[in-house]
Amino acid sequence: MAKRIAEGVFSMDTPVRIHGFAAVAGEKEGDGPLGSCFDRIIPDSHFGMDTWEQAETRFQLEAVSLALEKAQLSREDLDSICAGDLINQCTGSAYSVRELDVPFLGLYGACSTMAEGLIISAVLTDSGIARHAAAVTSSHFSTAERQFRFPLSYGGQRTPTAQWTCTASGAVILSRECGSVCITGGCIGRITDLGVTDINNMGSAMAPAAADTIMRYLSAVGTAPEDYDFIVTGDLGIVGSSLLLDILMKQGVDISAQHRDCGAMIFDPEQQDTHCGGSGCGCSASVLCGHFIPMMMRGEADSILFAATGALMSPLSLQQGESIPAVAHLVHLRKEKL
């Protein structure tokens, strides 16, 4: 059974297990510092399809297929799949799940989607509704760029605070039976909006949401940063990460030793011209599935907080003068002691 600890914060009496997981990434992500950790690198940004949107769908399908294969499961074993992405109406996910033919809960959490999907899938698994529940998300540089910013062929200049949307997907399959890395609790995020309106500085818009969620979790469960090997954020990038550390330091909490940011890790900003780092739902999903979960499996980390952050604006809402609301969802991952 799950237990409420505080508003939105919960723990699992019986941990839910990560039964399978996989990460798939594009060529640029494959050339980055984490390149060797992804299950598969797809050099063709069209992934053999006619459109980038279809390619993104295929990235998701590939991540789910590999996660199933690694877990020695078939899609008939899945009782639910939580999926979402950044494309309008989340079509990347709708068309991928159409192929999978699995009961489908569509999510929109922008780049927080992986953590949101893990929370809902963990609760479905814990409750007994799902024997195996999958969570998947993706992003694609080219689908995001033309939808949120400019047509690629326009060749627009990127600002120093801009992040680079990752072409990547990550999938996790949960069960109650199998796997040594567990979800033992989490925190559903609240929306935080301090008035940032710059679509090229989303790290700054999301940092306060990450701070709120991390603080709420730490104080609700009564732990300190030192109790964790890593406190991982989704994709704040370099500017947003430094802002997160500042916000928490002002509240007397120093996470600088434990903090890692998937957006800041996935690219080499000097060599790869990615400015503030990576972003997109697929960024934290692929770094979680390619880097952090394998690290825990190998026994190199026992306890990780994974807080994926999402910026919930649209190009239209910004044109209408709104600022950027952000959310961060958190799951606590723990390696089971043998």
Place this chain on the structure above:
Amino acid sequence: MAKRIAEGVFSMDTPVRIHGFAAVAGEKEGDGPLGSCFDRIIPDSHFGMDTWEQAETRFQLEAVSLALEKAQLSREDLDSICAGDLINQCTGSAYSVRELDVPFLGLYGACSTMAEGLIISAVLTDSGIARHAAAVTSSHFSTAERQFRFPLSYGGQRTPTAQWTCTASGAVILSRECGSVCITGGCIGRITDLGVTDINNMGSAMAPAAADTIMRYLSAVGTAPEDYDFIVTGDLGIVGSSLLLDILMKQGVDISAQHRDCGAMIFDPEQQDTHCGGSGCGCSASVLCGHFIPMMMRGEADSILFAATGALMSPLSLQQGESIPAVAHLVHLRKEKL
């Protein structure tokens, strides 16, 4: 505890209760056959705001506020809110929940969102993570029309199979303690796509999904249509409803006596020039909260299946030659015998 009955189909050992609910609708919906059942009619389609998108956000806020008020709860009592809408990146919901400051799970299920939100909220409540969990959704004729079809000022002709996106919102608050109408089970929908590509005939695209979900639920729990007072679909409209009856009849199941469709009920097609009926997330949400739940409260119905249907395409995916994937999620509502 919840119990898995079949893939995606579950029942609740301890029913989760509808503690509060409210429906808010626009002027045209207020002029329709169900006009008297909504908690509040808003004649101004801008709801005092600068943009239609901001108006839709206010519709959601109003529905949640009224549901809280009727339940004698405050927003601090909510541990979670599931919200979604049709606007790109679901900004209608993000901006409404920003005001509410409640832990937020963003959903994209198109017009199936109300049932999706009820399923997730019921599981969160049942598990003990949420004392009170809210589900809300909305749609707005003017935000949907310009996003999915044409600018309103273009004055485009509507086809006979077209539906009219409702300007409306519905909100439900669940708890384990209070309320005589309960959620006792449900079915997470699978994606069905029989190749319909006409954005003006979404009832036909969604009917097979509704049929799949209803059949899966009936056979998994071993019941027949006669076991329910009503089998309610989201917004198939007139064409989609007749198709649903045909599909099920071919499988030997006759739901014609029990079937009601929120889209076919909300407008008078002769008097209101709405062609096939209403649509939009707010359609089934407001008819559920304004009509069916109150009917159960009054003892006029004891057992209802509520299956909200969603068409998961985007204008872009159709331009790229894709067909319309659809999903239907179902919850079983039962009036507690005293």
